[in-house]
Amino acid sequence: MNLTLPNDQDFYWKDGSLWCEDVSLETLARKFGTPLYVYSKHALVSAFNAYQSALADHPHLVCFALKANSNLSIIKLFGELGSGFDIVSGGELQRVKAAGCDTRKVIFSGVGKTVREIREALLADIKCFNIESPAELDRIIAVASELKLRARVSFRVNPDVDAKTHPYISTGLKKNKFGIAYEDAVSLYIKASQAPELEVVGIDCHIGSQITETTPFADACEKLCTLLDQLAEHGINLKHIDFGGGLGIKYGTETPPTAKELMAALRRVLVRRGYGDLEMIFEAGRSLVGNSGALLTEVEFLKSGQLKNFIMVDAAMNDMIRPTLYQAWMQIVPVTPSNDKSAAFYDVVGPVCETGDWLGKDRLLSVRQGDILAMLSAGAYGMTMASNYNSRCLPAEVLVNGEEAHLIRRRQNYEDLYRDEILLTR
Ligand SMILES: Cc1ncc(COP(=O)(O)O)c(C=O)c1O
Numbered sequence: 001m002n003l004t005l006p007n008d009q010d011f012y013w014k015d016g017s018l019w020c021e022d023v024s025l026e027t028l029a030r031k032f033g034t035p036l037y038v039y040s041k042h043a044l045v046s047a048f049n050a051y052q053s054a055l056a057d058h059p060h061l062v063c064f065a066l067k068a069n070s071n072l073s074i075i076k077l078f079g080e081l082g083s084g085f086d087i088v089s090g091g092e093l094q095r096v097k098a099a100g101c102d103t104r105k106v107i108f109s110g111v112g113k114t115v116r117e118i119r120e121a122l123l124a125d126i127k128c129f130n131i132e133s134p135a136e137l138d139r140i141i142a143v144a145s146e147l148k149l150r151a152r153v154s155f156r157v158n159p160d161v162d163a164k165t166h167p168y169i170s171t172g173l174k175k176n177k178f179g180i181a182y183e184d185a186v187s188l189y190i191k192a193s194q195a196p197e198l199e200v201v202g203i204d205c206h207i208g209s210q211i212t213e214t215t216p217f218a219d220a221c222e223k224l225c226t227l228l229d230q231l232a233e234h235g236i237n238l239k240h241i242d243f244g245g246g247l248g249i250k251y252g253t254e255t256p257p258t259a260k261e262l263m264a265a266l267r268r269v270l271v272r273r274g275y276g277d278l279e280m281i282f283e284a285g286r287s288l289v290g291n292s293g294a295l296l297t298e299v300e301f302l303k304s305g306q307l308k309n310f311i312m313v314d315a316a317m318n319d320m321i322r323p324t325l326y327q328a329w330m331q332i333v334p335v336t337p338s339n340d341k342s343a344a345f346y347d348v349v350g351p352v353c354e355t356g357d358w359l360g361k362d363r364l365l366s367v368r369q370g371d372i373l374a375m376l377s378a379g380a381y382g383m384t385m386a387s388n389y390n391s392r393c394l395p396a397e398v399l400v401n402g403e404e405a406h407l408i409r410r411r412q413n414y415e416d417l418y419r420d421e422i423l424l425t426r
């Protein structure tokens with residue numbers, strides 16, 4: 001595979017070493033230790049602005065999906081750029097508040113919202129609940145009635161389109177647990193519109209993640225427009241259409257559409273179907289943060305197995321689970337390549353006691369003990385999916401802005417591992 005770097009504007013080669021903006025990754029690894037997540041502020045801002053400029057001529061709200069990366073400093077940065085937020089838990093709502101951002105720009109998705117979470121979101125005056133089941137509709141009515149508040153709602157409709165992505169991250173099919181059935185949508189909208197506790201404001205779908213074509217989005221849009229036609233016949237007219245997230249990024253050889261291309265495809269459908277004036281909402285996660293981050297890790301040992309060679313690094317599946325969970329391919333490069341050792345094929349593995357603890361397989365690399373490797377495009381679903389498995393401390397996170405590198409999450413220490421546990425003394 002002849003590969004270029006996935007984001008060679010913000011992570012690029014200079015003087016024989018890999019840099020993030022105006023700081024070398026080697027320097028960052030030595031200064032902050034490894035494993036280390038490094039994010040480029042410029043990349044984050046550019047990704048957000050790509051959506052903003054593609055949508056500039058239309059009413060819209062880009063809601064950053066916190067599940068992709070929920071560091072407070074990153075939430076705050078997007079908030080300052082004008083972002084809304086897509087949340088799926090009370091904890092994520094609390095993060096939006098803790099970052100000092102506007103909860104009235106929050107969209108609440110998720111199939112299992114608890115009474116407590118609904119209460120908190122209503123009190124925070126969020127923009128909209130994306131309802132995912134008839135039972136949730138009843139629950140929101142009950143909580144709104146108890147609080148004497150009106151909930152703004154939309155239904156997440158399952159358009160049953162194939163997003164052509166990994167089965168674990170495709171969500172818009174009939175067999176998935178997400179959303180309400182397309183066939184049930186009209187009757188649920190009628191019920192919701194008759195409830196005084198609700199204001200029915202939108203329609204929503206989310207068909208999957210890491211989608212690299214525009215067609216599935218356009219297909220979903222057509223299906224939602226057909227529903228909008230049917231709802232209009234019942235006098236139900238909505239204010240917004242929410243396309244969820246899902247826009248893919250470049251990890252290796254993918255060529256995903258740009259935000260501009262995606263918007264053009266959606267606008268074509270909306271305008272043709274007579275819904276060009278609706279506010280367009282996006283719950284963008286990966287496409288805002290994925291290519292903005294790298295995971296740095298140090299080579300602990302090289303090991304020749306019976307059938308394979310291994311590079312043992314100090315990052316593991318607990319720090320970055322995507323490769324083993326989805327067989328995801330993510331680029332791994334030495335940050336300061338040298339040719340004084342001949343290249344060989346290696347599996348890049350961590351120290352966790354699981355055969356599935358790998359970050360890359362069959363990679364042609366020339367490395368020595370002590371070298372720093374960078375796993376690229378690691379800004380989405382990296383740190384947020386990290387765990388303490390094997391009692392490993394969570395990595396630190398650094399945000400680079402030009403020549404400056406700010407620590408935005410300190411590395412955990414051993415005491416952090418059991419701080420919440422209670423040692424029974426008898
Ligand atoms: C409801 C919902 N919205 C938004 C997202 C963000 O998706 P992505 O990171 O692919 O943009 C997800 C995750 O797939 C999701 O489940």
Ligand SMILES: N[C@@H](CCCC[NH3+])C(=O)O
Nearest residue numbers: 169209210322326380381
């Ligand atoms: N966590 C997944 C995507 C799932 C998105 C959540 N709906 C990934 O790393 O690709």
